[in-house]
Amino acid sequence: MSEGRFIADTLESILVGMAESLREAQEELNATPPLDGFGRPAPQFRIPHMDFEIGFRLEAEQKQGSGARLIFHPVQSSEASREVTSKITGRFVAVPPGEGLPLPILTGEVRGTGNARELAITVANNAGELLAGAEVELNIDAAASTALSAAAGVPAPRLNNVTFGSAVVTSDGSGVATTSVTFGAQLQRQAVVVVTAEMGPETIRLTMGKEIG
16 A cells, blocks of 8 residues: 555545544434423524644654555654654535525414314425425424423323324425324323424424313
8 A cells, every 4th residue: 555545544534533423413412302391492503514623643664674654653763764744624514404405494383173183384495485296294293292291290191192184295286285183082181292294304393282272
């Protein structure tokens, strides 16, 4: 392996390792619950960029009867060496989702009262366009629902008694996707149900329940 190839491989492993650590740190931040124990929005954190500076010293060691090799530790006094000291600076920059293309924006409305509700999701983008034919996935946020229900005096909400007319809905020509939400008889009246609507990187949460209008 040539000296240049060795240096390139070494720097590549360092940079990749730094990028992986940065990605893992952001994933840990993304895992922060969106709501605190009282149902209030919790702060969310993002890493927009990270500046770095790498200083390193390489030594080319030449031994009798063998070729040169690159090492990272001081050479012995009996060995001839030449030393190279370098510094690399740079910045890791977060790439926005969609690579600069318009991003989806979801807004939701819960209609009706009692045990049968209608959920209407409006799909648009940040360019102001309403999106027809867009698929939105609906799920129950079990962690948030359990936390809010516990705060309301229901430590074990029976979330399996909540059903959707369809868990995947498609927006119509006006950019609106609708489905029904039914609360079964076994769902406690004080239980709080948090429903997520997701499309690509966009997620919104809607809070509902038998006693929540």
